[in-house]
Amino acid sequence: MKRRTGVVLFGWLGANPRHLNKYNKAYKSLGFNTTSFISPASAVFRQKAIPLNVYNDVENLAKENDEIIFHCFSGNGTYTYLSLLQHHYKTHGMKDLNWMNKTIGVINDSTPPALSVDSISGALSTIVNTKFKSLFSKRTATG
Numbered sequence: 001m002k003r004r005t006g007v008v009l010f011g012w013l014g015a016n017p018r019h020l021n022k023y024n025k026a027y028k029s030l031g032f033n034t035t036s037f038i039s040p041a042s043a044v045f046r047q048k049a050i051p052l053n054v055y056n057d058v059e060n061l062a063k064e065n066d067e068i069i070f071h072c073f074s075g076n077g078t079y080t081y082l083s084l085l086q087h088h089y090k091t092h093g094m095k096d097l098n099w100m101n102k103t104i105g106v107i108n109d110s111t112p113p114a115l116s117v118d119s120i121s122g123a124l125s126t127i128v129n130t131k132f133k134s135l136f137s138k139r140t141a142t143g
Contacts, residue, residue, distance in 0.1 A: 006065035010081055011038035012074035035061050039080045055087050062099035071107040078111045
């Protein structure tokens, strides 16, 4: 049986739906199911949570597919993805990991320059208030 893969596109600041539609069409032509979202500037600069419909769209895509890929464009796409993680952690903790367990990859397209594992884990630990940093440090220290 063929595995169904869903792709979640998170757009860059200033993008509009027609920009992301090109990527939606490309992924769909390859047989992927897609959904997309662009965080408004007000959400990013005021550090507002993502709208609930974005979270619900990701949940629905996970129910309809065997695996999920996130394609994050620029800093805004990365912000939206991290906000999604934060929302999940605040509302569910480490329970109900349906879409997280189905995630097979995150594409960071034109995002900020390469970051070290420590800086990424530090950012994640700040966002979700957990100890990602110590988990990553143990892994990298032991090889």
